Amino acid sequence: MTDGVVGAVIAALAGMGVGGGGLLVIWMSLVRGYEIPAARAVNLAFFVLSAAAALPYHLKTRRIAWRYVLSLTAAAVPGVFLGGHLAEILSPDTARRVFGWFLILSGGMMLLGKMKRRGRMPRG
């Protein structure tokens, strides 16, 4: 039951397109005691399901920018295979840390930009 509620909240974020931030991996590993690879696999399957559930509504409201989506996805597919092979050769730990810093920087810049815009808004 708790799994269902936690899943629904994280899936709502995924359905909005915001993503889950790996919240489910944390839930599965810390609360349910799964090993990280297993938690990650469950997380991926979970995202497939929640994205598939969200898709019909987004198609209905015509929110999909197909001209970008098709080229992005077509380019991403061979990238996944290459990344998968790289994971067998390289230790992904360093890449994970570098990417982590990139995310912190991107999120921080987004928040900072938002605060700056708010500061520029006229008060009234």
Add this chain to the structure above:
Amino acid sequence: MNFYRITNTNPAPRALLAFCVVTAAGFCAGIVNGLLGTGGGILLLLILRRVCKSGGEGGARDAFASSIVCILPLSGLSLGMLLSRGEVPAGTVFSWEQLPLGVGAVCGGALGAYLLPRLKVPVLELLFAGLLIFSGIRMVMG
């Protein structure tokens, strides 16, 4: 790089450059997802936010919705690769034990899609920025 300053000069190079940037970004997002098993969707959303920017608030919502279409095959492929490498037995993912989570995923996914046009864009962006920082900290900490 200011994508729009470069691409707003001449229509033909603009379309070509947009195509190249989007394709390269998609390829990088795929590598990240294949290598780390996560994070590709975030990269895709970051680039979609840039290219859909000209659409204003509607464009921002389009970026969020479009990222879902990209994440769907990416997550499926990454899952397939994880299972085929034998790192995780398929029975761990596809078991009755995960049924509540699956039901939550379907209900929550549909609810999220319903909420997207109803929430204000700054709220969505704040959520996204928060999750970016959270994911980043999680990755840095290992």
